[in-house]
Amino acid sequence: xxxxxxxxxxxxxxxxxxxxxxxxxxxxxxxxxxxxxxxxxxxxxxxxxxxxxxxxxxxxxxxxxxxxxxxxxxxxxxxxxxxxxxxxxxxxxxxxxxxxxxxxxxxxxxxxxxxxxxxxxxxxxxxxxxxx
Amino acid sequence: xxxxxxxxxxxxxxxxxxxxxxxxxxxxxxxxxxxxxxxxxxxxxxxxxxxxxxxxxxxxxxxxxxxxxxxxxxxxxxxxxxxxxxxxxxxxxxxxxxxxxxxxxxxxxxxxxxxxxxxxxxxxxxxxxxxxxxxxxxxxxxxxxxxxxxxxxxxxxxxxxxxxxxxxxxxxxxxxxxxxxxxxxxxxxxxxxxxxxxxxxxxxxxxxxxxxxxxxxxxxxxxxxxxxxxxxxxxxxxxxxxxxxxxxxxxxxxxxxxxxxxxxxxxxxx
Numbered sequence: 450x451x452x453x454x455x456x457x458x459x460x461x462x463x464x465x466x467x468x469x470x471x472x473x474x475x476x477x478x479x480x481x482x483x484x485x486x487x488x489x490x491x492x493x494x495x496x497x498x499x500x501x502x503x504x505x506x507x508x509x510x511x512x513x514x515x516x517x518x519x520x521x522x523x524x525x526x527x528x529x530x531x532x533x534x535x536x537x538x539x540x541x542x543x544x545x546x547x548x549x550x551x552x553x554x555x556x557x558x559x560x561x562x563x564x565x566x567x568x569x570x571x572x573x574x575x576x577x578x579x580x581x
Numbered sequence: 582x583x584x585x586x587x588x589x590x591x592x593x594x595x596x597x598x599x600x601x602x603x604x605x606x607x608x609x610x611x612x613x614x615x616x617x618x619x620x621x622x623x624x625x626x627x628x629x630x631x632x633x634x635x636x637x638x639x640x641x642x643x644x645x646x647x648x649x650x651x652x653x654x655x656x657x658x659x660x661x662x663x664x665x666x667x668x669x670x671x672x673x674x675x676x677x678x679x680x681x682x683x684x685x686x687x688x689x690x691x692x693x694x695x696x697x698x699x700x701x702x703x704x705x706x707x708x709x710x711x712x713x714x715x716x717x718x719x720x721x722x723x724x725x726x727x728x729x730x731x732x733x734x735x736x737x738x739x740x741x742x743x744x745x746x747x748x749x750x751x752x753x754x755x756x757x758x759x760x761x762x763x764x765x766x767x768x769x770x771x772x773x774x775x776x777x778x779x780x781x782x783x784x785x786x787x788x789x790x791x792x793x794x795x796x797x798x799x800x801x802x803x804x805x806x807x808x809x810x811x812x813x814x815x816x817x818x819x820x821x822x823x824x825x826x827x828x829x830x831x832x833x834x835x836x837x838x839x840x841x842x843x844x845x846x847x848x849x850x851x
Contacts, residue, residue: 501625523742526733527627528798540627544778572783573743575775 486563489555497549501532512568515542543574551577632800636817638717638737639792640846641803642825642834645688645709647812653685653708659808660790665781667771680762682790683712683805691849694838704851710813712805713760713790714837714845715739724755730787737818737846738792748785757841761789818846 465472494500500507501514518540521527530540539545550556553576561568629635660683661668667680685708688700692709719739721730729745730752732738753761767784775781779795782788793803801807806815816823825848828834834848 519744521627523740523744524731525627526735526794526798527629528633528795529628529630531626531628533625543780569783573780575777575780577777 486559488557488559489552491549491552491556493551494549494556499534500549501530501536501538501545503533515546515570518542542570543576547576553577630798632798634797634800634802636736636823637819638817638846639715639797640737640816640818640825640848641792641806642814642828642848642850643710644812644814644828644832644850645704645707646850647810648685648708648710650685650708652808652810652812653710655810656710656805656808656813657681657683657685659804662774663776663779663804664791665768665772665776665779666788667768668773669771678763678765680764680768680788682762682788683710685710688851691837692835694840695835709849710805711758711760711837712847713739713792714758714843714847715790715792717844717846718842720755720757720841720843721752721761724751726751733794736797738794740791740794741787741789743780743782743786743788746786748787750787752787757838757843758845761787763787 502510507514518530521530522540528540530538532538547553553571557568660666661681664682666682669675669679688695688704688707688709690709691711715738717737719730719732722732722739725731726749727745727747729742729747731740731742733740748763750763753759753763764782764784764786768782769775772781793801793805796803802815803813806813814824814828816825818825820826828850829848832850834850836845836848839845
């Protein structure tokens with residue numbers, strides 16, 4: 450163990466480099482990157498209180514619900530959705546989701562940008578223009 | 582030496598058993614905790630709704646004797662405006678890149694296999710409105726590699742799932758009626774008044790008439806039929822008492838390119 454010092458220094462440098470993203474983020478990026486943004490609700494969405502499912506469920510599963518809506522409407526032609534809470538909905542992104550959540554920039558985009566996902570919904574589907 | 586190999590195998594066997602049993606226990610506990618969670622209410626369900634118009638095989642009869650240019654234009658406008666079909670103007674309006682769901686043409690182009698040597702003057706110059714025939718044996722469906730084009734078994738409509746279309750255009754090559762159009766460019770800038778109730782398309786997908794499936798679902802007849810002043814009749818071809826079948830029983834009607842065996846669901850009274 451004659452090169453003990455050299456080896457330890459080398460290891461320290463190695464780990465510093467390998468763990469660069471972690472410590473860099475801890476020190477410099479804490480303010481904007483590590484806190485998840487909160488989607489903003491419109492007045493209409495807040496008044497409705499519940500979405501087609503519970504908030505927690507919507508937060509984690511909305512993409513699966515949308516996929517299921519898409520397939521059932523387009524391929525099976527079934528256009529009435531009876532949710533868990535017993536209410537009937539028109540399974541439509543543009544007409545049902547965006548009716549309440551008409552603030553796409555503050556509701557959809559915030560989290561999608563944060564999570565770096567680019568859903569291609571808006572290539573075809575329309576959303577209400579934000580008027581402000 | 583032999584002893585240690587024996588011990589190794591023994592240990593390995595017990596370890597595998599232990600890991601297997603452990604993961605099973607974990608799985609079981611996760612399963613039970615999920616079942617207990619308060620997931621009240623019934624599971625979400627889909628249905629057709631009461632208002633939806635249903636049929637075994639939707640079909641259409643076009644009375645070409647009632648057609649003229651202004652009715653054709655009205656029908657096309659009605660269809661294209663509600664389905665967000667782009668109407669390019671100026672530079673982008675290249676003739677081979679036009680998108681159309683329903684459009685007027687001439688007799689000899691609509692019925693090339695109908696060889697009439699001395700065609701009546703009025704028939705030769707009258708417009709014939711053509712659209713997707715929603716064939717009973719659709720060649721486009723067989724050509725589609727992603728099943729983006731499919732025939733709804735419930736009512737015979739040949740539909741497109743724009744989400745799945747990869748723009749290979751095999752269906753356009755397969756369709757003998759030229760009923761399909763390709764979006765060579767983003768269609769949005771060429772749509773004048775976007776109908777928010779219907780999606781647009783994106784660049785690189787094929788589109789065509791869908792027999793107004795979205796209107797049938799809420800109990801409305803196709804837009805072209807409503808705008809046709811009685812020139813188009815819409816109904817169930819499998820129901821002998823339907824409007825279309827009554828009309829077909831009275832009047833002699835032909836179909837486009839019947840020799841190809843696609844069995845179109847659009848009939849023409851000439």
